[in-house]
């Protein structure tokens with residue numbers, strides 16, 4: 618593994634150290650590695666422009682959050698053109714719920730959907746994966 622020296626403002630470094638403490642990172646290096654990976658992923662997203670995409674969007678939220686579940690239903694309807702499927706799963710012992718959406722559209726469609734899910738409220742954690750439709754391999758038989 619390479620070692621680098623980075624200069625940065627004291628207030629930014631202080632916030633990084635708070636992340637290490639609050640989110641239980643092994644140290645500053647782990648925070649910088651994760652930030653780098655996220656940045657690379659964001660730039661890679663630019664290569665997805667003008668391509669048809671499939672996205673798997675997952676939202677995790679507290680059990681029996683009626684307002685969140687109502688919002689998930691609204692999103693399914695307002696993005697009906699892009700939503701290919703949607704499912705709800707309750708985590709055992711009422712520890713939470715998972716809403717999964719399969720979205721088909723261009724990068725704008727997917728970004729708008731993800732942003733709307735993220736905007737539900739601060740209780741909702743959102744993750745997504747993207748696959749360009751043109752990357753699907755044709756059968757060799």
Ligand SMILES: [Zn+2]
Pocket residue numbers: 680681705706707708713714715
């Ligand atoms: Zn549930």
